[in-house]
Amino acid sequence: MNLQDARILVTGSTSGIGLAIARRLHEGGARVVLAGRDDAKIAALRAEGWHVVQADVSRDEDAVRLVREAAEHLGGLDVLVNNAGGGRYAPLLEQDTAEFRQMLDTNLVGATVVAREAARLMVQNGGGQGHGTIINIGSVSGLRGSAGAGAYSATKFGLRGLTQSWRDELRPKNIRVSYVAPSEVITGFGGSDPASRKNADRKIQPEDMAHAVAALIEMDDRAFVTELEVFATNPW
Numbered sequence: 299m300n301l302q303d304a305r306i307l308v309t310g311s312t313s314g315i316g317l318a319i320a321r322r323l324h325e326g327g328a329r330v331v332l333a334g335r336d337d338a339k340i341a342a343l344r345a346e347g348w349h350v351v352q353a354d355v356s357r358d359e360d361a362v363r364l365v366r367e368a369a370e371h372l373g374g375l376d377v378l379v380n381n382a383g384g385g386r387y388a389p390l391l392e393q394d395t396a397e398f399r400q401m402l403d404t405n406l407v408g409a410t411v412v413a414r415e416a417a418r419l420m421v422q423n424g425g426g427q428g429h430g431t432i433i434n435i436g437s438v439s440g441l442r443g444s445a446g447a448g449a450y451s452a453t454k455f456g457l458r459g460l461t462q463s464w465r466d467e468l469r470p471k472n473i474r475v476s477y478v479a480p481s482e483v484i485t486g487f488g489g490s491d492p493a494s495r496k497n498a499d500r501k502i503q504p505e506d507m508a509h510a511v512a513a514l515i516e517m518d519d520r521a522f523v524t525e526l527e528v529f530a531t532n533p534w
């Protein structure tokens with residue numbers, strides 16, 4: 299897909315990976331709508347000139363409104379980067395139930411409602427032929443479980459299953475659905491302090507993820523990457 303004037307919604311784009319993706323796509327000529335919850339971050343991005351929709355994707359009505367408002371602003375939708383998500387690590391013996399449900403509501407249910415609304419628009423593109431790209435930001439925790447990552451891992455495994463199902467449903471409608479699985483990326487993910495991470499400069503930066511996602515979108519529409527794992531070359 300040619301990025302020039304492509305109509306793109308990036309969820310979870312008030313910081314971190316999503317914001318880097320949005321900046322990169324904008325530099326490539328796309329028209330990008332941002333989304334997130336945090337008042338201060340949204341105000342700062344609006345002051346930069348971005349169109350930001352404030353919505354909590356774990357709330358059904360917010361997720362539906364988010365896609366509607368983005369599409370109204372853009373005049374339709376070509377690409378969804380389904381990136382909003384979060385997680386707290388805890389071993390099974392200490393897993394808090396409400397925290398697990400919150401992760402499920404955001405990373406799985408929210409991602410599904412946003413994708414459903416986006417896909418309903420994309421199938422109408424091209425005079426009803428369908429056209430579009432959905433990129434779900436998963437995790438290597440969605441490919442392999444590990445100690446302490448159980449609940450988060452479950453949501454990202456689930457997102458992978460959703461990706462595979464949506465892919466089979468939507469390919470005949472000319473919509474590409476991909477799963478992108480980063481290893482550790484230096485962001486404020488889960489309330490962490492990026493500056494406190496060991497060997498931070500040797501690990502994946504949000505801009506590296508933006509590079510990968512832009513490449514997936516820019517591939518000619520006749521083909522797509524089903525899954526992409528991204529690792530730091532030598533983080534030790």
Ligand SMILES: NC(=O)c1ccc[n+]([C@@H]2O[C@H](COP(=O)([O-])OP(=O)(O)OC[C@H]3O[C@@H](n4cnc5c(N)ncnc54)[C@H](OP(=O)(O)O)[C@@H]3O)[C@@H](O)[C@H]2O)c1
Binds near residue numbers: 313314337383
């Ligand atoms: N960093 C990593 O090591 C890593 C590795 C693999 C996968 N990932 C995935 O990458 C994605 C982005 O994470 P990040 O590392 O960039 O972390 P981040 O800087 O904390 O960004 C998370 C983004 O998601 C938004 N968000 C979270 N919950 C939301 C909700 N309920 N409704 C709407 N927006 C919500 C946040 O918006 P507000 O702050 O405005 O609410 C923020 O824009 C996540 O899906 C995460 O699981 C991260």
